[in-house]
Amino acid sequence: MEELLKKYKEYKELLKKYSYCEFILSYDAITDCPKLDRPYSDEIQEWLYNKELEITLSDDYINLIYALNDKKDELDEITKLDIEIEYKELVKINKIPKDELKKHITNSYKSAYEWEEARKTLDYSKFLVELKELVEFNKKYIKWEETDTLKGYDVLLDDMEEGYNQKMYDEFFEKIEKDLLPFVKEVLTKEQKYNKKLDTLKFDISKQKELTKKIASAMEYDDNVGCIRETVHPFTNWANNKDVRITTRYQEDLLFSNLYSVMHEIGHALFQLHMDDKYNDTNIFNNVTCITHESQSRFYENYLGRSRAFIEYLYPILVELYPKELEGITVDDIYYYVNSVKAQFNRCEADELTYPLHVLIRYNVEKKLFNGEIDVDKMEETFNYYMKEYLGITPPNKLIGVFQDSHWSSGFGYFPTYALGSAYGAMFYQEMKKDLDVDADLRKGNFKNINIWLTEKIHKFSGTKKNLEIVKDVCKIDFDPDIYIKYLKDKFTEIYK
Ligand SMILES: [Zn+2]
Incomplete structure (x- = not known):
């Protein structure tokens, strides 16, 4: 168990650094970032996000979390809940085909950008293209995540607020x-x-x-x-x-x-x-x-x-x-x-x-x-x-x-x-x-x-x-x-x- 926890802590340390950089970049992108630099900033954020995904979707990491989740009753209360949340997220994300997930991440950055652009010109055509992609992805996502008790739009509602339908x-x-x-x-x-x-x-x-x-x-x-x-x-x-x-x-x-x-x-x-x-x-x-x-x-x-x-x-x-x-x-x-x-x-x-x-x-x-x-x-x-x-x-x-x-x-x-x-x-x-x-x-x-x-x-x-x-x-x-x-x-x- 100690070995597993040591490894988990090492991964978390690295992930924490990636997400801190993302936090700073995203705050900057939506506040002070010069307009012409924004696509580059988005590209770096996407790169960082993909780096995180490389870790969290790797076999090594998934096996580690599954192993820890199996032995969660031996963990202290905080680590136990921490692992339970991580496990649940991993199970969810693993149901999404990797190529679809990658495409969706790019689409999300683009649609947020086009939404802001459309506000300046009142031309929503480019945003609508991205929005349609987003809706299509969410419809497929519903199918991937559906369970016996959770169907359709309830899947999305439950994602935002667990237990609500x-x-x-x-x-x-x-x-x-x-x-x-x-x-x-x-x-x-x-x-x-x-x-x-x-x-x-x-x-x-x-x-x-x-x-x-x-x-x-x-x-x-x-x-x-x-x-x-x-x-x-x-x-x-x-x-x-x-x-x-x-x-x-x-x-x-x-x-x-x-x-x-x-x-x-x-x-x-x-x-x-x-x-x-x-x-x-x-x-x-x-x-x-x-x-x-x-x-x-x-x-x-x-x-x-x-x-x-x-x-x-x-x-x-x-x-x-x-x-x-x-x-x-x-x-x-x-x-x-x-x-x-x-x-x-x-x-x-x-x-x-x-x-x-x-x-x-x-x-x-x-x-x-x-x-x-x-x-x-x-x-x-x-x-x-x-x-x-x-x-x-x-x-x-x-x-x-x-x-x-x-x-x-x-x-x-x-x-x-x-x-x-x-x-x-x-x-x-x-x-x-x-x-x-x-x-x-x-x-x-x-x-x-x-x-x-x-x-x-x-x-x-x-x-x-x-x-x-x-x-x-x-x-x-x-x-x-x-x-x-x-x-x-x-x-x-x-x-x-
Ligand atoms: Zn609020």
Whole structure:
């Protein structure tokens, strides 16, 4: 056994170095990399990724993991889970023919690149070619990975969120359609309460950067462990619990878009940073499921960031930065503005109330795509149909419509986890308020107690727990979507009364 473990550690050391280089390169490629150098950067990333695959798909490595998995009960808890995760991934990846896998990797880099290019020209023809390849690959992937219990689109959903399938998501979204949609439609007819001057203001970007720094520091995310750069579609990436980097996007007329994007990404970042050191360099560190991760990012962004208490802390900071622009604007104006419910196209900019519907639109498109009801060319039409059905509007183009998100340029099955993450967040929020005076802390911009609470209850465990287990451990009850629906109805009834 000792020999096996020694060999495993040696392999892991090498793989860790490859993936660290990849982490740096990919962060750079999507942020600061000069446009003309991007294809070269992508080529190096692909080379590194293939180097990793050479190891992980070699007979020597596979035999090693299989041997360790056979004797896993002799291992300590952390190594055992680490090996189990590695074994599961290897079994999955080994079902894909090697030439198909290689082709798919190249296709993934290309489609991400073409997605970004199409945004500049509005010509999506090259992206569509790559997207069709991607969908074809995923359809074949489903066939390779199908089991007696896991069929069709469920294979992709299970990949993103183990244990979740169409039936579970359908049940959740049926509730959203039945219990929440009529309420959303009613709110959409109400008049907005904020000072309309807020719609026309421009906010100097260098001051937005100051604001970002201030809020990041209040949230306890700083330069010692983090980094904030600019990109088109904000994301968070990490190497270990000492290096977690986020991105944002500054736009003069959208001050709050940057603010909430930063709070969202810092939510992801804090989760990784608060993980116990012992999980660094193991598969457990990357084993947190999408729903759990989104439950944290959307927690900081919405439950905390869009609360009245936080706005009371934020208001004087904003007035100090933008005294002229915010003349005549009150705390209430800001609170109503950041919580204004609108039928609009952009998912990332969507208010808390219409948000689950934006997700549901995408879930419907994916479901139809992989259940064989539509093909790639019909994605836009289907997307627009549901946008009209739920929100009463039709996007004028693909840029702010069907292909506004980067997700479909890399995979499928991610979107539904966003809505579930929000629903979990509502449960955690209700529970946190029993232990802490959350509002009193937020009014002071003090995230310390909140961070400690989340670390102790959720973050420190890293990827050792499944999401439903976390809910049960933290809230002492099973997942209950009614808590989410009630939170939304209470909050927006008060705002629009
Ligand atoms: Zn997120």
